[in-house]
Amino acid sequence: MDRLDVKLWALAEKGQIVPDRSLLKTPEQIAEIRKSADLNTAVLDHVAAHIKAGMSTAQIDKLVYDFTTEHGGIPAPLGYEGFPKSVCTSINNVVCHGIPSENEILVEGDIINVDVSTILNGYYSDASRMFKIGNVSERAERIVRVTQECVERGLKAAKPWGHLGDIAYAINTHAKKNGYSVVEEIGGHGIGLEFHEEPFVSYVTPKGSEMVLVPGMMFTIEPMINEGTPEFYVDEDNGWTVYTDDDGLSAQVEYMVLVKEKSVEVLTK
Numbered sequence: 470m471d472r473l474d475v476k477l478w479a480l481a482e483k484g485q486i487v488p489d490r491s492l493l494k495t496p497e498q499i500a501e502i503r504k505s506a507d508l509n510t511a512v513l514d515h516v517a518a519h520i521k522a523g524m525s526t527a528q529i530d531k532l533v534y535d536f537t538t539e540h541g542g543i544p545a546p547l548g549y550e551g552f553p554k555s556v557c558t559s560i561n562n563v564v565c566h567g568i569p570s571e572n573e574i575l576v577e578g579d580i581i582n583v584d585v586s587t588i589l590n591g592y593y594s595d596a597s598r599m600f601k602i603g604n605v606s607e608r609a610e611r612i613v614r615v616t617q618e619c620v621e622r623g624l625k626a627a628k629p630w631g632h633l634g635d636i637a638y639a640i641n642t643h644a645k646k647n648g649y650s651v652v653e654e655i656g657g658h659g660i661g662l663e664f665h666e667e668p669f670v671s672y673v674t675p676k677g678s679e680m681v682l683v684p685g686m687m688f689t690i691e692p693m694i695n696e697g698t699p700e701f702y703v704d705e706d707n708g709w710t711v712y713t714d715d716d717g718l719s720a721q722v723e724y725m726v727l728v729k730e731k732s733v734e735v736l737t738k
Contacts, residue, residue: 473683474490477683486680486681487680488680488683489667492667494662494685494727501589501590501591502594503736504589504590505589505592505594506594506725506737507737508537508589510737512533512537512542512585513585513597515533515536516532516583516585517600519532520575521575522577522602523576524575525573526567526570526573526575527570529556529583530555530558530569533555533583534555534556537555541590544586544587545586545595552568553568554568556585558573558581558582558584559581559582559719560579560580560581561579561719562719563582564652564701564712564713564719565582565655565711566709567582567710575602577603578602578605579601579602580600580601580602580612580718582599582720582722583597584597584721586664592661593661593662593663593664594660595664595737596689596723596725597691597721597722597723598722598723599721608696608718612649612718612719612720615643615647615649615694616692618643619643619644620640620690620692620723622643623639623690624636624690624724624735625639627690628733629730629731630683631682632678632679632681633671633678633679633680634674634676635676636670636690637670637673637674637675637678638674638675640672640690641672641673644694649696650694650699651695652672652694652699653671653673654701655693655701656669656670656671656691657669657689657690657692658688659686659687660687660689660725661687668688682733683728684730686727687728687736690724691723693720693721696717696718696719697713697715698713698714698715698717700713701713701714702714722738723738724737724738
């Protein structure tokens with residue numbers, strides 16, 4: 470048993486939730502995952518350079534598919550549990566998992582989350598950004614801004630040997646302070662060797678709770694911030710798209726992070 474095993478065992482004996490060693494990435498794995506993350510960031514940059522009013526979400530899907538495959542990658546969402554497209558495009562009152570369509574056209578004033586996930590040489594990465602289409606309302610601008618602030622505060626609260634609950638507390642506190650709610654049932658996840666790994670990352674749990682942040686852990690920080698109630702429903706026709714229950718706006722920003730010995734690093738955002 471090495472020093473890390475001893476430390477994890479001691480924390481578990483005290484009732485702390487600790488990650489299985491299989492969730493801690495090796496230096497060799499981290500090096501490969503970084504390459505995937507770099508491509509994921511480049512895909513989002515490519516979308517940022519082209520997204521505009523008048524384009525369909527299907528065109529965004531084509532941008533993502535073409536750029537990813539031309540650079541040796543595979544869009545992780547494509548075919549994942551039956552998902553039919555290469556990217557999630559979630560507009561205005563869509564919380565997440567919006568399916569690109571030729572019939573869905575971006576218009577001035579829309580806010581849209583573009584969620585990109587990439588497989589490169591068998592390694593996974595994941596991040597999303599909010600885009601404001603042209604001039605948006607003050608209401609739309611505010612929820613996008615506060616959501617970005619929530620993620621940054623969550624990142625700042627993430628410390629080696631701290632807890633996932635520290636991130637959640639920082640995010641939930643800032644959202645509520647600004648009059649928003651945080652979706653409870655959908656959260657972040659571990660990533661790297663698979664698309665979705667343990668742990669589930671909640672954004673509504675108390676400070677000091679949940680899994681200990683151990684060096685080598687890799688996961689997403691991706692709260693979904695709603696304008697009104699945190700309640701939602703899933704489209705019955707496609708089984709994927711999640712809408713706010715009260716038709717209010719929703720925003721999401723996703724960072725993928727690595728816990729290191731003395732810091733937490735953003736790999737893609």
